[in-house]
Amino acid sequence: MFSSKEQFKETFLDKLNGMFGKSLEEASSMDRYMALGAAVRNHIARKWVKTNERYLYKGERQVYYFSIEFLLGRLLGANLLNIGIRRFCQDALGELGIDLNELENLEADAGLGNGGLGRLAACFLDSMASLSLPVHGCGIRYKYGLFEQKIVDGYQMELPDNWLKNGNVWEIRKPDKAVIVRFYGTVRMEARDGRLRFIHENYKPVLAVPYDVPVIGFQNQTVNTLRLWSAETVSAEQGLEYSDLNRCKRLENIQYQYDVDAISEILYPDDTHYEGRVLRLKQQYFFVSAGLQSIVRRYKRKNGTLLEFADKIAIHINDTHPALVIPELMRIFIDEEGMGWEEAWQITVNTVSYTNHTILPEAMEKWPVEIMHHLLPRIYMILQEINERFCRHLWHSFPGDWDKIHQMAVIADDYVHMAHLAIAGSYSVNGVAKIHTEILKKEVLKSFAQTYPYKFNNKTNGITHRRWLLQANPNLARLISRIVGDSWLYHPAYLASLRRYSEDAAFREKVAAIKLANKEKLARHVRNKYGITLDPHSLFDVHVKRIHAYKRQLLNALHILDLYNRLKENPDLDIPPRTFIFAGKAAPGYYLAKRVIKLVNTLAAMVNHDPRIRDKLKVVFLENYSVSLAELIIPAADLSQQISTASKEASGTGNMKFMLNGAITLGTLDGANIEIREEVGDENIIIFGLTADEVLQYYQQGGYRAWDLYHSQPRLQLVLDQLVNGFLPAPGEEFRVIFNSLLHDNDEFFVLKDFFPYAAAQETAGRLFADRQRWGRMAIHNIAHAGFFSSDRTVSEYAVGIWKINPVVIGDPYMVGMDRR
Numbered sequence: 001m002f003s004s005k006e007q008f009k010e011t012f013l014d015k016l017n018g019m020f021g022k023s024l025e026e027a028s029s030m031d032r033y034m035a036l037g038a039a040v041r042n043h044i045a046r047k048w049v050k051t052n053e054r055y056l057y058k059g060e061r062q063v064y065y066f067s068i069e070f071l072l073g074r075l076l077g078a079n080l081l082n083i084g085i086r087r088f089c090q091d092a093l094g095e096l097g098i099d100l101n102e103l104e105n106l107e108a109d110a111g112l113g114n115g116g117l118g119r120l121a122a123c124f125l126d127s128m129a130s131l132s133l134p135v136h137g138c139g140i141r142y143k144y145g146l147f148e149q150k151i152v153d154g155y156q157m158e159l160p161d162n163w164l165k166n167g168n169v170w171e172i173r174k175p176d177k178a179v180i181v182r183f184y185g186t187v188r189m190e191a192r193d194g195r196l197r198f199i200h201e202n203y204k205p206v207l208a209v210p211y212d213v214p215v216i217g218f219q220n221q222t223v224n225t226l227r228l229w230s231a232e233t234v235s236a237e238q239g240l241e242y243s244d245l246n247r248c249k250r251l252e253n254i255q256y257q258y259d260v261d262a263i264s265e266i267l268y269p270d271d272t273h274y275e276g277r278v279l280r281l282k283q284q285y286f287f288v289s290a291g292l293q294s295i296v297r298r299y300k301r302k303n304g305t306l307l308e309f310a311d312k313i314a315i316h317i318n319d320t321h322p323a324l325v326i327p328e329l330m331r332i333f334i335d336e337e338g339m340g341w342e343e344a345w346q347i348t349v350n351t352v353s354y355t356n357h358t359i360l361p362e363a364m365e366k367w368p369v370e371i372m373h374h375l376l377p378r379i380y381m382i383l384q385e386i387n388e389r390f391c392r393h394l395w396h397s398f399p400g401d402w403d404k405i406h407q408m409a410v411i412a413d414d415y416v417h418m419a420h421l422a423i424a425g426s427y428s429v430n431g432v433a434k435i436h437t438e439i440l441k442k443e444v445l446k447s448f449a450q451t452y453p454y455k456f457n458n459k460t461n462g463i464t465h466r467r468w469l470l471q472a473n474p475n476l477a478r479l480i481s482r483i484v485g486d487s488w489l490y491h492p493a494y495l496a497s498l499r500r501y502s503e504d505a506a507f508r509e510k511v512a513a514i515k516l517a518n519k520e521k522l523a524r525h526v527r528n529k530y531g532i533t534l535d536p537h538s539l540f541d542v543h544v545k546r547i548h549a550y551k552r553q554l555l556n557a558l559h560i561l562d563l564y565n566r567l568k569e570n571p572d573l574d575i576p577p578r579t580f581i582f583a584g585k586a587a588p589g590y591y592l593a594k595r596v597i598k599l600v601n602t603l604a605a606m607v608n609h610d611p612r613i614r615d616k617l618k619v620v621f622l623e624n625y626s627v628s629l630a631e632l633i634i635p636a637a638d639l640s641q642q643i644s645t646a647s648k649e650a651s652g653t654g655n656m657k658f659m660l661n662g663a664i665t666l667g668t669l670d671g672a673n674i675e676i677r678e679e680v681g682d683e684n685i686i687i688f689g690l691t692a693d694e695v696l697q698y699y700q701q702g703g704y705r706a707w708d709l710y711h712s713q714p715r716l717q718l719v720l721d722q723l724v725n726g727f728l729p730a731p732g733e734e735f736r737v738i739f740n741s742l743l744h745d746n747d748e749f750f751v752l753k754d755f756f757p758y759a760a761a762q763e764t765a766g767r768l769f770a771d772r773q774r775w776g777r778m779a780i781h782n783i784a785h786a787g788f789f790s791s792d793r794t795v796s797e798y799a800v801g802i803w804k805i806n807p808v809v810i811g812d813p814y815m816v817g818m819d820r821r
Ligand code: 26W
Pocket: 115, 116, 117, 118, 120, 270, 271, 272, 273, 274, 275, 319, 357, 358, 363, 364, 432, 461, 649, 650, 651, 652, 653, 671
């Protein structure tokens, strides 16, 4: 801890002088931000080292969480809060005439993720460190994060996200811990000492260099590590074997450099359609192999043998993207450690656990055998062996049922099926919300659940309440702590003690005042950036998330058009003034999603400029949705739109962030919405639309008849016609594809089918909002019941139910000697 403000200021100024050779007056804001970051990093350095020592000496099981995405956002504010010195720094910097908020806003978001899956990994890191759990992250240090979205003339444009251009104060490069990952080449078999050896030759070596980022627990002694790997060319200094060096020389140098750089260059911006691109597979194997090599190396240094590996190490894979951990572990055990197949397999299966995040068939990863074979020849051999043994095993469960075995195979029809690999090669498979896990067990992975019922389990997602309430909504956090104390920060379930305050009118007023201030802050941002004036007293109706057909931004848009029509027909229509707020990125190649963005922007242009309805409706699309923008938007929301086609959204986590900030959910019975309803009760959530069972039933029947609805519902017909009859201020055929997806392609996502139930739910929302006392009660109920959705709860469930690990804390008898050092 800094002993005084004076000492802190001295440290900060020393950093500024040392790093930039500048005085306070000369230093730019960016210099100041960097100096502050470096001071904070130094401040926790000792704790970081001590945490690792503790883990080492204690010798209990450690977990490695492998994820191809970590959507961290900014770190300065979160780190200061977790260390417990944010206030202190703010005051001390204030005395130097520096605004801490300004410095915090200079930090580039670490946007190393697309959406839910990546942000979940980031929330988990925070909870794992805060619960003193020995879990480390393993991922890729992308040079470019998720693209920056610009809206030009209503269309999405993608710009590179050069987030490292000013450097990254939070990372430490560890070149001495680099390892070599091998691609391409051939495998030679050789009998030596009575054993068959596999020798990988003529491969292209890539140097994987780790960058470690500290993950600071909330006001405890834990600093865990997120290790991100960066790809570099191998050179003589790296102490390469002679043969490797020779090989590099033989390679076309420029091409080699280019190929290597590409590996950790960009994050794939598509989280909906898997793409069988070689580069993506390279990325996956790159961080998997690097991570495992460093884990095994470290383990062996401590333990000598690998006999107890599965007792001491757990590897968790976040979706199937890191599923190559399974054959790669087998390769290391067999080829490098000389183990037999059976023993290696047993250790591997007992080490790996897997989370599934989606049931969308187009997102299920499968790799063409050809690509796998060419890029990773030895891994492919192992996959073939895994497949053969797995199919033989299935034969016992389903004797004679070739169809079933074919359906379940790891390799079939010239593809490697990654989910099948992940299930066969792990001891635990979990879904991310109750309904999602049920659908996995009963539909998508039914045969697997029959074969391995003991592997399947549910772990409903969660979010870190520290970032999403304490940090994003400091005034609400302070109010809560004043009323019920601050133990909710450590035990989020204690938020429940707020429940009875929903009946306290004075408290409701305070909560409402904070909400209003948050809305004013967002309105200021919108005004400064877009020149659009929002009424902070209007209902802020918010739909922010990736743009995807199943998330149904289109349903929201069509309803706005319908509302506009009705308002024009009857300007006295009794609805509270509403501000529709959208944000979200579409995958660059996702044509339909991009048209939906254009549609929303077209509606905004039309509605916002119509003097007749101006004060009743506003529509804004905020560009470049990111963690930082979410932190601004979510605390300002009244209504949280979670309107996916039932069965399609595995869980959703935005829904949880909104309720924690006192927004009311308007949603379908999908993902975690179902559990939110269970927590808050029917009267504190607005539910509408088809259920998952109904949707699945329709699919079995080949859908419903969208045209019938069109012909029988004039209101709907009008809206649909307006998409294509020149009514909207956009080029002629602009929205024909949307029209066609609804009518000619028969509305795969039930937008029209759910339209009237949705409109009715929206009316209910408006009515409830108009009753401010009622709405205030609902808001408080939502906050009070959000504790369950803290990632502290989720991560504890993983720790107990899957990983079987305990917190590692100071004060444990084992540690006494060490703590005194
Ligand atoms: C293109 C390959 C691909 C496929 C799927 C890339 C990324 C994915 C992810 C699994 C998509 C994703 O982010 N899924 C979301 O995961 C969240 C965390 O569990 C859930 O809350 C969301 O419902 C789910 O869509």
